[in-house]
Amino acid sequence: MPKRRKVSNLLALAVLSALVQRPMHPYEIATALRSWGKDQDMEFKWGTFYTVIRNMDKHHMIEAVESVRDGRRPERTVYRITDLGRAELVDWARELVSTPMPEHPRFRAGLSVLAALHPDDATDLLRQRLDLLDDAIRQDRAVLDAHLREIPRLFLVESEYDLAMRAAEAAWLRALLAELTSGSYPGLDTWRAFHETGEMPAELTELAERTSTPRAGDPDLDTPD
Amino acid sequence: MPKRRKVSNLLALAVLSALVQRPMHPYEIATALRSWGKDQDMEFKWGTFYTVIRNMDKHHMIEAVESVRDGRRPERTVYRITDLGRAELVDWARELVSTPMPEHPRFRAGLSVLAALHPDDATDLLRQRLDLLDDAIRQDRAVLDAHLREIPRLFLVESEYDLAMRAAEAAWLRALLAELTSGSYPGLDTWRAFHETGEMPAELTELAERTSTPRAGDPDLDTPD
DNA sequence: ACGCCTATACTCGTGTACGAGTAATCGCTG
């Protein structure tokens, strides 16, 4: 059920959730979102933001209420959410929460070309990632705990989720590093040999050539595009 | 150290990793990537793919070797990787592996507006997600195990990582659902009351208004844009 | 009271992403 949204950018979801509270003008929306940390949950770019507002207006999810001119500043249009907007908010939230979609974290892409690096280099870099990750987790943990003292947990679920995921990544990394440093990781010698002698073992050249084995979980033969 | 890549789309990384093996023409690259499952690691769209190839050529990461005309078909240009391309592959892989970057999974965005849904609805939807997730994990686990019998683990790290992350999400979901269904989740009554009576408790209206508390982990006051 | 710096509040141009469309060939069926 992944529907095609008229405005697909997730910023629109945040805008809707802000305008549910009360009508605001764009910049006010933006500061509100930043003030309660929504900009951590999704990419926030000013250029994109105003485009999204314009598109939402075009598609009648929001509508202009008034246009206040404050002094000689450029007039700012105050928007309110429409019934259509309210419906979109709920429908979109339901979809996002209920339906897991294939995500593509950058780290995964990095791992997929890990063999291109020398195993020792790879190990160092993974350890570096783990260190950075541990630091970030510690920090975010502290920030979250501080907020939990004044904001109900319901409004911090995303942060709890984020923290749990990062912790899981750290744990996974730790396990992988253990295998790499102890030397127990299977195929490590072959990997090292390839990078030090430049010699590709027979079993690998053979593997690289066979274009036959489609490695799909589900048989999605048809990707329309 | 997140450098600005001349071609930022991750498809370019995959293309480089394919051309390291041997020169190929675009369509051949695409089928190779799909055959060894790289299309699961990153978004693959045909339209994007050809744009990326053209940009990589423009930036001299790859170069045309020959242009074979096979029968009366449109001629296909065979590309090979350049030294610059090889350098880019290694440098990019190192960055992706070593440096955690803020990601924005769609589920997180969904969670950030969870309060917009009725708690009972939210609970049902979360359970639905968990079910779908469990199914997907079972399937991918089976597929991965099958592949591990013929492909070295090194070339399946990304899948192992992905599986670990999904498992972690499932575990987190299970814990959250336990609290929601047992009724032990703090603030659940308030949440329910708000949706059933439409009445927003005083402590929440107050919270919504204060635009003062910037919830940032790091003080990034300046987002240039 | 005037220059200057910072914060506010956007607009615009360029480049990128991608769905829809296209055209040739292959292979099967009747």
Next chain:
DNA sequence: CAGCGATTACTCGTACACGAGTATAGGCGT
């Protein structure tokens, strides 16, 4: 062996993303 659907192999137009630029207002030091 003619017809036809599937597969191969792309191109193109448009919508979207976003960095850089702009313009006004408010504060403040001298």
